[in-house]
Amino acid sequence: MKQENMRVYSHRHIAEQTYELVLEGELASFLQAPGQFLHIKPPGGELLLRRPLSIAKAEPELKHCTVLYRVEGKGTQQLTALSPGDTLNVLGPMGNGFPIAEAQLGETALLTGGGIGVPPLYELGRQLKQKGLRVVSVLGFSDRQAVFYEEQFRELGEVFVATDDGSYGRKGFVTDVISQEALSFDWLFTCGPKPMLAALTEQHKAAKGYISLEERMGCGFGACLACVCEPLSPARAGQTFYKICKDGPVFPLREVKL
Amino acid sequence: MSRLQVELPGLSMKNPVMPASGCFGYGREFAPFYDLSTLGAAAVKGTTLEDRFGNPTPRVAETSSGMLNAIGLQNPGVEAVVAEELPWLGHYDLPIVVNLSGAEVEEYVQVAKCLNESEYVDALELNISCPNVKKGGLAFGQDPELAAALTKEVKQVTTLPVYVKLSPNVADVTEVALAVEKAGADGLSLINTLLGMRLDWRTGEPILANQAGGLSGPAVKPVAIRMIHQVRQVSNLPIIGMGGIETAEDVLEFMHAGANAVAVGTANFSNPFVCKEIIESLPTLLDEIGVHTISQLGRDEVQV
Ligand SMILES: Cc1cc2nc3c(=O)[nH]c(=O)nc-3n(C[C@H](O)[C@H](O)[C@H](O)COP(=O)(O)OP(=O)(O)OC[C@H]3O[C@@H](n4cnc5c(N)ncnc54)[C@H](O)[C@@H]3O)c2cc1C
Ligand SMILES: Cc1cc2nc3c(=O)[nH]c(=O)nc-3n(C[C@H](O)[C@H](O)[C@H](O)COP(=O)(O)O)c2cc1C
Ligand code: FES
Numbered sequence: 214m215k216q217e218n219m220r221v222y223s224h225r226h227i228a229e230q231t232y233e234l235v236l237e238g239e240l241a242s243f244l245q246a247p248g249q250f251l252h253i254k255p256p257g258g259e260l261l262l263r264r265p266l267s268i269a270k271a272e273p274e275l276k277h278c279t280v281l282y283r284v285e286g287k288g289t290q291q292l293t294a295l296s297p298g299d300t301l302n303v304l305g306p307m308g309n310g311f312p313i314a315e316a317q318l319g320e321t322a323l324l325t326g327g328g329i330g331v332p333p334l335y336e337l338g339r340q341l342k343q344k345g346l347r348v349v350s351v352l353g354f355s356d357r358q359a360v361f362y363e364e365q366f367r368e369l370g371e372v373f374v375a376t377d378d379g380s381y382g383r384k385g386f387v388t389d390v391i392s393q394e395a396l397s398f399d400w401l402f403t404c405g406p407k408p409m410l411a412a413l414t415e416q417h418k419a420a421k422g423y424i425s426l427e428e429r430m431g432c433g434f435g436a437c438l439a440c441v442c443e444p445l446s447p448a449r450a451g452q453t454f455y456k457i458c459k460d461g462p463v464f465p466l467r468e469v470k471l
Numbered sequence: 472m473s474r475l476q477v478e479l480p481g482l483s484m485k486n487p488v489m490p491a492s493g494c495f496g497y498g499r500e501f502a503p504f505y506d507l508s509t510l511g512a513a514a515v516k517g518t519t520l521e522d523r524f525g526n527p528t529p530r531v532a533e534t535s536s537g538m539l540n541a542i543g544l545q546n547p548g549v550e551a552v553v554a555e556e557l558p559w560l561g562h563y564d565l566p567i568v569v570n571l572s573g574a575e576v577e578e579y580v581q582v583a584k585c586l587n588e589s590e591y592v593d594a595l596e597l598n599i600s601c602p603n604v605k606k607g608g609l610a611f612g613q614d615p616e617l618a619a620a621l622t623k624e625v626k627q628v629t630t631l632p633v634y635v636k637l638s639p640n641v642a643d644v645t646e647v648a649l650a651v652e653k654a655g656a657d658g659l660s661l662i663n664t665l666l667g668m669r670l671d672w673r674t675g676e677p678i679l680a681n682q683a684g685g686l687s688g689p690a691v692k693p694v695a696i697r698m699i700h701q702v703r704q705v706s707n708l709p710i711i712g713m714g715g716i717e718t719a720e721d722v723l724e725f726m727h728a729g730a731n732a733v734a735v736g737t738a739n740f741s742n743p744f745v746c747k748e749i750i751e752s753l754p755t756l757l758d759e760i761g762v763h764t765i766s767q768l769g770r771d772e773v774q775v
Contacts, residue, residue, distance in 0.1 A: 261537060261689070261737065263741050428529070429528065431531045432743070433740075436743075438525065438545045439540065
């Protein structure tokens with residue numbers, strides 16, 4: 214983990230209230246696994262807490278890493294003012310990402326994400342594809358305007374898009390698409406709102422895979438206990454609870470209470 | 472003697488800066504950032520008799536220049552703290568303050584007894600000001616008689632110096648300060664967090680699952696300065712001052728108000744290096760105001 218003033222390499226609007234921000238710095242060489250996040254100090258100065266944003270793409274050879282963010286409140290609003298050359302105070306990489314060592318050549322990975330849960334799946338998909346897995350993505354958004362990175366995911370493999378209101382792709386939730394298409398897979402990787410994670414876990418009771426959780430954070434590195442969740446069974450040695458920021462944000466399916 | 476050295480009961484500090492209870496865990500998370508022996512001391516997370524999971528999430532909410540927290544004293548219980556956490560932190564060269572809490576007087580007493588057995592504890596800090604637990608905590612901090620009775624009971628079972636951590640959620644902080652002083656407290660810590668609440672403007676729902684929480688960060692600094700200043704008018708007890716400290720300048724402001732040492736809480740979250748950076752900046756600041764040793768700062772003795 215490092216603290217660095219990273220340089221904004223590029224910044225562009227990619228969907229309604231959604232931006233792609235490419236940062237440049239040493240920190241980009243420290244990324245260990247897809248699903249890790251950056252803890253970003255809002256550049257305006259007056260906000261106290263950092264904001265967690267997932268690493269959507271890592272290019273260590275260029276010292277670049279990309280985050281995709283949606284404007285939710287003051288912190289993300291402040292990011293929109295950044296221009297190339299500006300600096301941004303970043304702590305990272307934080308947390309444990311998706312372990313992909315066990316995924317084998319020729320297997321199929323299903324990536325499912327909703328809204329701002331989509332970004333970490335992109336780097337994950339890139340790495341899985343590179344390992345020779347077949348990548349299928351099911352991405353859920355609120356409506357047509359919110360859809361982003363569909364093309365990029367298409368480069369990794371087959372893509373299904375669902376929108377809550379049916380204004381683009383299928384109408385409904387990612388779980389609906391999975392059952393309509395009778396998608397089969399060896400690995401399930403997912404990131405998004407808790408109800409979606411719960412529905413997916415329910416739908417695939419025996420699947421192998423990982424989920425990535427979101428929670429409001431104080432520190433992001435395990436010191437404040439703001440972000441805890443409960444294990445379903447005491448899985449890891451001696452732990453009665455998990456810190457999402459440090460033990461997660463990625464957990465094996467069925468390891469934590471949703 | 473180093474110019475930053477300060478001496479408080481049980482705490483021989485190479486500088487007046489310690490991380491505040493609840494904002495430092497037991498130190499493990501900060502060890503990758505800097506050498507913990509740099510610190511003047513460390514106050515570790517509030518400890519109770521049994522392990523506690525704490526409150527449901529969300530447990531934090533940002534506010535203007537501050538944050539609300541309702542962690543709910545999550546901790547593994549005093550036995551585990553003594554067995555696993557303190558020996559780890561004890562390897563560093565720094566005095567350790569253990570913050571403790573309870574639902575009843577008896578629980579504080581039991582925890583204090585256990586802590587007395589540990590060779591790694593240098594002082595106790597009685598948390599009578601936690602706004603985030605249903606029983607005990609704040610109730611003791613808002614009633615001078617209860618606070619005094621608790622202090623007396625704990626003093627009876629420990630040989631360690633006892634600091635009492637005062638709540639700002641009172642009409643007159645000096646009443647509680649004087650009551651615990653009379654009851655035998657060796658020092659005071661102030662302030663704990665101010666009770667607060669935030670709602671989602673769209674739905675009207677509280678942002679914290681616990682509904683209300685404790686406000687900390689720069690927003691509370693003037694309240695802390697005022698309360699320390701008030702207490703210093705009436706008491707000569709050593710004071711560990713805290714509330715919104717972010718810079719070395721803040722530290723000197725607290726010491727001018729009457730603090731003998733300080734604790735840094737919330738600022739550790741956005742800048743994990745903050746304590747180390749503050750400590751490094753202190754000598755230059757002292758030069759700037761023409762003060763040689765930091766312990767010279769603060770008010771003269773009160774005539775009581
Ligand atoms: C591990 C992780 C990865 C994330 N990755 C992404 C991503 O790649 N892209 C993206 O757009 N968003 C992501 N988020 C959500 C993002 O952190 C929030 O949308 C953002 O913090 C909102 O800040 P704000 O100041 O704009 O909103 P405000 O609502 O004003 O924020 C107020 C406070 O609440 C916190 N907060 C608000 N919403 C969330 C949330 N959903 N999760 C956690 N904290 C929240 C903020 O951090 C801040 O402390 C991620 C969250 C987590 C926990
Ligand atoms: C997340 C969090 C947890 C805290 N936990 C404790 C605790 O366990 N015991 C305690 O006495 N104070 C606790 N506090 C209060 C701090 O020690 C400190 O008194 C207060 O936050 C004011 O300082 P600050 O503004 O620098 O944070 C906690 C504060 C925060 C923000
Ligand atoms: S955010 Fe502080 S422990 Fe996870």
